[in-house]
Amino acid sequence: MKILVVLVLxxxxxxxxxxxxxxxxxxxxxxxxxxSLANKIVRSRKSVPSAGITSHHLPTAAPLIAEFYLNLKSRxxxxxxxxxxxxxxxxxxxxxxxxxxxxxxxxxxxLLPDKKIVADLKKMGAGEDMKCFTGEHAIGVExxxxxxxxxxxxxxPIILAYRARGRNFSQLxxxxxxxxxxxxxASLDFSHYLTKxxxxxxxxxxKKKIESLDSRWLELKNVDSxxxxxxxxxxxxxxxxxxxxxxxxxxxxxxxxxSYTTSYFDVFFMK
Numbered sequence: 591m592k593i594l595v596v597l598v599l600x601x602x603x604x605x606x607x608x609x610x611x612x613x614x615x616x617x618x619x620x621x622x623x624x625x626s627l628a629n630k631i632v633r634s635r636k637s638v639p640s641a642g643i644t645s646h647h648l649p650t651a652a653p654l655i656a657e658f659y660l661n662l663k664s665r666x667x668x669x670x671x672x673x674x675x676x677x678x679x680x681x682x683x684x685x686x687x688x689x690x691x692x693x694x695x696x697x698x699x700x701l702l703p704d705k706k707i708v709a710d711l712k713k714m715g716a717g718e719d720m721k722c723f724t725g726e727h728a729i730g731v732e733x734x735x736x737x738x739x740x741x742x743x744x745x746x747p748i749i750l751a752y753r754a755r756g757r758n759f760s761q762l763x764x765x766x767x768x769x770x771x772x773x774x775x776a777s778l779d780f781s782h783y784l785t786k787x788x789x790x791x792x793x794x795x796x797k798k799k800i801e802s803l804d805s806r807w808l809e810l811k812n813v814d815s816x817x818x819x820x821x822x823x824x825x826x827x828x829x830x831x832x833x834x835x836x837x838x839x840x841x842x843x844x845x846x847x848x849s850y851t852t853s854y855f856d857v858f859f860m861k
Contacts, residue, residue, distance in 0.1 A: 610692045610720065611692050611693045611694070611695050611700075612690060612692055612693070612694045612695065612720070612723040612724070612726075612729065612730070612733075612747070613695045613724075614694065614695060614696050614697075614727075614730030614731075614733050614734060615695055615696065615697050616648070616696070616697050616730065616731075616734055617697050619649055619652075619697070619734070620697045620698075622648075622649050622652050623652065623656070623697075623734060623735065623738060624738075626652040626653050626655070626656035627656045627659070627660060627735075627738065627739070629656065629657075629660075630660060631653070631656070631657040631660060631661075632660050632661055632664045637834070637858075637860045637861070638665055638666060638860060638861075639662065639665060639666065639773075639834075639858035639859060639860045640770060640773065640774070640829065640831065640859060640860060641766075641773065641774040641775070641776070641822060641825060641826070641831075641858075641859040642658065642662060642773075642774075642775055642776070642856070642857055642858045642859065643775070643776040643819075643822065643855055643856065643857040644658035644659070644732070644775065644776075644777065644778075644854075644856050644857075645658075645731075645777075645778070645779050645854040645856075646676060646727050646728045646730075646731040646732065646777045646778070646779060647731075647779050647841065647852055647854065648727065648731045650841050650844050650852070651779075651839070651841070651844065651852075651854050653844065654837055654839050654854050654856060655731065655735060656735070657836065657856060658836065658837070658856040659735045659736075659738075659739050660739075661836055661856075661858075662739075662773075662858075663739050663740075665858075666773065669740055669773045670740075670742065670743050670744065670771070671704055671707070671743065671746070671771055671772045671773065672732075672736055672740070672743055672744065672745045672746070672773050672774075672775060673707065673746045673747075673748060673766070673772055673773075673774050673775070674728075674729055674733070674736075674745060674746075674747050674748070674775045674777055675749075675750065675774065675775070675776050675777065675818050675821065675822075676726070676728025676729055676732075676747075676748075676749060676750075676776070676777035676778065676815060676818060677728055677749070677750060677752065677777075677778070677814050677815035677817075677818060678722060678726070678749045678750065678751045678752065679726060679727070679728060679814075680725070680726070681751065681752065682719075682721045682722050682724075683717065683719055683721075683722040683749055683751050684717055684719055685715075685716065685717025685719065685751070686717075686750065686751045686753060686754035686757055687711075687714075687715060687716050687717065687748065687749075687750060687751075687754060687757070687759070687762075688716060688717045688718065688719050688722045688723075688749045688751075689703075689708055689711045689716045689717075689746065689747060689748050689749075690703065690708070690718060690719075690720060690722070690723050690747055691703050691705060691708045691718065692720060692723075694729070694733045694745055694747070696730075696733050696734045696737045696738075697734055698737040698738045698741070699737055699741065700737075701733055701736065701737050701744065701745040702744055702745075703744060703745060703746040703747065704744040704746050707744075707746045707772070708746055710765060711746070711748065714761045714762055714765070715761075716748070722749050723747060723749065726749060728749065728777040728778075728815075729747045729749070729777065731777065732745075732775055732777050733745055733747075750815055750817045750818050751817075752810075752815070752817070754817045757817065759817075759821050759824070760824075762821070763821065763824050763825050763828050764828070766825055767825060767828040767829050774822070774825065776815075776818050776819065776821075776822045777818075778813055778814060778815055778818060778819060778855075779813070779814050779852050779853070779854060780792075780793060780796055780812065780813050780814070780852070780853040780854060780855055781793055781796070781811060781812065781813075781851070781852070781853045782810075782811075782814065782852050783850060783851075783852075784850075784851055785848060785849055785850075785851065786840050786842045786848040786849075786851050787848075789840055789852075789853045790840070790853075792811055792812060792853075793838065793840075793853050793855075795812070796812045796855070797835065797838065797855075799812070800833050800835060800855065800857060801833055801835070803823040803826055803827055803832075803833060804823070805819065805820035805823045805824070822859065825859070826859040829859075829861075830861065831859045831860055831861055832859070832860065832861075833857050833858070833859055834857065834858045834860060835856070835857050836856040836858060837854075837855070837856040838853070838854070838855050838856075839853070839854050840852070840853045840854070841853070841854075
């Protein structure tokens with residue numbers, strides 16, 4: 591009985607600190623991630639990106655995600671602070687704009703958010719709700735690749751609710767534009783649940799929007815988080831940057847199924 595009481599009291603007193611974490615321990619994908627990174631698909635360029643877009647569609651898009659991070663590592667090996675922004679896939683967030691100060695557990699080890707950045711985000715109105723981040727692969731996939739290639743970096747997560755698509759994130763954009771030591775990654779997948787031919791047609795429109803930083807009439811048919819993509823375009827314009835599309839693929843390129851697909855873009859933003 592005494593042991594039970596001690597355990598209960600320990601949980602009450604210390605449980606939150608011990609167990610509060612975002613767990614993305616993708617052990618089943620450890621080998622897949624390692625093998626994808628071993629391919630070393632690097633397109634050497636002198637340009638230095640300050641932000642980017644890649645997929646969170648693991649396992650299918652692993653080669654494309656690896657290509658993004660290998661290119662980033664070759665151009666920006668020194669990054670110490672990441673912000674990853676993605677959609678609230680399961681609509682669990684109470685706020686339009688959410689973050690977390692809890693540690694992030696990956697199959698390659700733990701990442702910590704930057705507490706100063708979290709505090710700044712909360713001052714801008716970000717909610718802090720752990721329910722948002724439980725099982726949220728928009729954060730988890732990127733966390734595993736970042737921990738593998740940038741083991742000493744911090745990762746501060748942001749989730750945008752779908753209803754935030756009309757919100758003006760001017761304060762956040764100004765903050766990110768001023769803090770050039772933070773590399774911003776939008777964790778996004780593009781056209782969903784279409785045949786490859788249908789997806790290619792929509793992606794041709796999306797490609798033009800990316801290249802011109804045009805956020806008008808962005809819809810779910812273009813991307814799974816119009817709010818996140820608009821934020822990235824607004825940030826690039828604020829910094830006077832352009833978009834460079836590194837790669838554009840469809841899930842059919844990896845699994846051969848042309849009847850029910852998801853499409854992906856790897857993008858860097860730079861001067």
